[in-house]
Amino acid sequence: MLPIGTLAKRTGTKVQTIRYYEQIGLLPEPGRTEGGQRRYGDKDLDRLAFIRHSRQLGFSLEAIRELLELSDSPERSCAQVDAVAHRQLREVEARIDRLEALRSELRRMISECSADRVADCRILEVLRDHEECLADHHATGA
Amino acid sequence: MLPIGTLAKRTGTKVQTIRYYEQIGLLPEPGRTEGGQRRYGDKDLDRLAFIRHSRQLGFSLEAIRELLELSDSPERSCAQVDAVAHRQLREVEARIDRLEALRSELRRMISECSADRVADCRILEVLRDHEECLADHHATGA
DNA sequence: ATACAAGCTACAGTGGGTAGAGGTTCAAGA
DNA sequence: TCTTGAACCTCTACCCACTGTAGCTTGTAT
Structure with a gap:
């Protein structure tokens, strides 16, 4: 029988995190x-x-809860597991798309600035005037 | 003189968010x-x-605070503005790299599963056994 | 005068943990 | 057996960037 610290070391988890997982019923x-x-x-x-492995792959704790429940009924179809994984993949792809758009905006902004003084800085100008705002008003996952 | 709701509509911000920005001194x-x-x-x-434009580009509120301060001294060199923008670009690039690694892991995992029953599901197996854990133990930005 | 949209403050909650205070228990060495 | 000290315990608060709610007040149009 392992104490919590040993479990923590073996899984690369902090002790507090283990207690937190217990607290939320995971x-x-x-x-x-x-x-x-x-x-x-x-x-x-x-x-x-x-x-921990699921977290490393970006699954939310709610998704993990679902996967754990599914894996407790081994005779069921694994279509639902597949669905969770696909959903996660789509979310990751969406985040990548969003970040790539940000990346090119940032690159463009940076490359356009050749000023010396803050007063003429293109970067600040873009941030002030930025006409073609990115499509939505959501958070960026920053 | 505009009331808060008008300001909110014009900038695509929620009323509460404006009050929050005031509260934190932004x-x-x-x-x-x-x-x-x-x-x-x-x-x-x-x-x-x-x-809001800066947030859309993924800058943190702290970075924005810095940019706002810099833009208040128009005679200064804009090297510092450049540095903030570059830092943001590097962060975005790092997040993209990380997410691309996740994406290929997820794709591989999904493609390997052709089982019907949860008991044989390769996805769950990978999540259980995942030997070659991804490099670090950091959060994924999920 | 009245109705009601829009404003106000204050506090709680989100996700996924992390940090610290202040106290208790376990296990190994003397 | 005693003592040390690392590891454990609970509880609370904090991080980011908001968002939502309750219960009340103000502004404006009719």
Whole structure:
């Protein structure tokens, strides 16, 4: 039975994060010692590893919750798993598109500025006047 | 003199966001009517437009604060403005790189799964076992 | 005079954690 | 067995950039 610090090291997770996952119901409440310290088994290790790997691939905790539930019913069709993964892929692709648009805007802006003084700086001018605002008014994921 | 709702519409900002910008000192405290309602002038409109354009390009509020300060001293060299813009460009490029890595991982994962049942699902398997974890343990910007 | 849209303040919540205060427990060495 | 000290515990607040709500007040048009 592993204490929380060991679980943390093995999975590359912070101790607080593990407790946070427990708090939001992503990890089950583990057993405790008489003194009240958490003790984990291999199943917990696997589950946490699953969560961390999924996070590394950009899945939200809600999506991970869904994947974990699905993986608990091994006889079901995996179409739903596929759907979650595709959704994630689409989200990543959308973020890339958005960031690539930003990148070219920034590059253009920077390349146009050859001024010395702030008063003539093209960068600031673009930021002030920026006519062709980017399509939407959403956040940029900054 | 414009009330806050008009300013909001003209700049594509929510009313609460304008009050938030004021609260954190990004917008100056405007004049008020006798009854206590905010009234804005053209300078405020310009400043808010600058902020929104910069946000659309992904600049953080801290970076915007810096840009606004710089643009208040028109005789200074614009090298610092350039530096802020370049820093932003590098951040965007880094995020793109990261997301492109995620995208290919996701694509590979999805393409490998041709199972019917959750029990044989390659996607879940990859999430469980994912050996070659991506380089770092940072957040993904999700 | 009245109706009602639009304004006001203050506080809570989002996602995904992270940091710290202040106290307790576990395990190893003497 | 005692003592040390690292690791654990709970609870709370903080990060970013907003967004939403409750409950009230003000401005404006008719």
